[in-house]
Amino acid sequence: MPELPEVESIKLQLQKYLVGHTIRSVEIRNTKYAIRDTDVVGEKIKDIRRFAKVLSIDLSNSYSIVVHLKLTGQLIYRGPNLKKVPNLSSKVVGGLPGKHTHIIFKLDHDGKFYYNDVRLFGWIRVIRTDEIEKTDFIGKLGPEPFKDLTLNKFKNIASKSSRSIKTLLMDQEKIGGVGNIYANDALWLARVHPGKLSRQLSDEEVRRLYDAIEEVLRQGLKYGGASELAYVTPDGREGNYQDHTLVYDQKGTPCKRCKSKIKKIKLSGRGTYFCPKCQN
Numbered sequence: 066m067p068e069l070p071e072v073e074s075i076k077l078q079l080q081k082y083l084v085g086h087t088i089r090s091v092e093i094r095n096t097k098y099a100i101r102d103t104d105v106v107g108e109k110i111k112d113i114r115r116f117a118k119v120l121s122i123d124l125s126n127s128y129s130i131v132v133h134l135k136l137t138g139q140l141i142y143r144g145p146n147l148k149k150v151p152n153l154s155s156k157v158v159g160g161l162p163g164k165h166t167h168i169i170f171k172l173d174h175d176g177k178f179y180y181n182d183v184r185l186f187g188w189i190r191v192i193r194t195d196e197i198e199k200t201d202f203i204g205k206l207g208p209e210p211f212k213d214l215t216l217n218k219f220k221n222i223a224s225k226s227s228r229s230i231k232t233l234l235m236d237q238e239k240i241g242g243v244g245n246i247y248a249n250d251a252l253w254l255a256r257v258h259p260g261k262l263s264r265q266l267s268d269e270e271v272r273r274l275y276d277a278i279e280e281v282l283r284q285g286l287k288y289g290g291a292s293e294l295a296y297v298t299p300d301g302r303e304g305n306y307q308d309h310t311l312v313y314d315q316k317g318t319p320c321k322r323c324k325s326k327i328k329k330i331k332l333s334g335r336g337t338y339f340c341p342k343c344q345n
């Protein structure tokens with residue numbers, strides 16, 4: 066699932082391509098998505114914001130198109146704001162528009178943006194802009210790295226949990242934006258075993274992990290996100306972080322610090338990668 070760096074990469078591109086343009090029409094190709102013409106057509110796109118893994122496209126009528134891409138949702142732009150149109154990633158299954166294109170927004174400048182989703186777990190809703198932060202899915206989000214997750218808050222959250230630290234990192238109601246890839250890498254960077262109970266982390270480990278979370282997220286952003294499953298940026302390209310992971314998806318390869326073989330276990334049902342020597 067796209068995590069903070071992936072959704073932030075999408076947000077930054079959408080800001081470039083969409084902001085200032087007016088939605089001329091919307092074509093709904095799948096009735097699962099309840100967007101009424103009257104809510105969005107004729108409205109100008111004022112801003113694109115991100116709340117952890119959720120995007121908000123804010124319109125001039127004080128409503129927002131809120132998008133959660135979940136596993137395989139994609140937002141892709143085609144139009145004159147894309148100076149040089151890159152080749153479409155093969156992760157855009159069926160092409161553009163294709164059989165997995167469910168919504169097409171047409172803009173005033175001959176631009177279009179498409180919502181694709183192969184597995185159909187993602188959702189799009191139109192919500193009053195001033196109510197977004199009161200909704201269940203955003204109102205309940207925990208503090209976010211780079212935003213409101215301070216070291217003290219992080220310490221406090223960890224000290225109150227008896228779950229494994231990796232499971233805690235991925236709990237969106239505790240910390241917003243971190244998913245499996247970056248949780249694995251942050252724990253390796255901080256030299257903390259993913260299965261260690263959160264409240265048993267030393268102050269030093271908490272501090273190292275706090276810094277490590279920001280560092281891996283920064284790397285994720287630098288590489289335009291990790292293209293697992295269906296992740297592409299709105300220009301239709303893949304990110305590259307998957308080629309630069311520290312430990313994620315590296316089972317059997319030598320640890321980048323001590324050369325021990327990276328192990329894979331399951332923790333709360335999720336693939337968990339760690340170095341048995343330097344994370345204990």
Ligand SMILES: [Zn+2]
Pocket residue numbers: 320321322323324325340341342343344
């Ligand atoms: Zn190691």
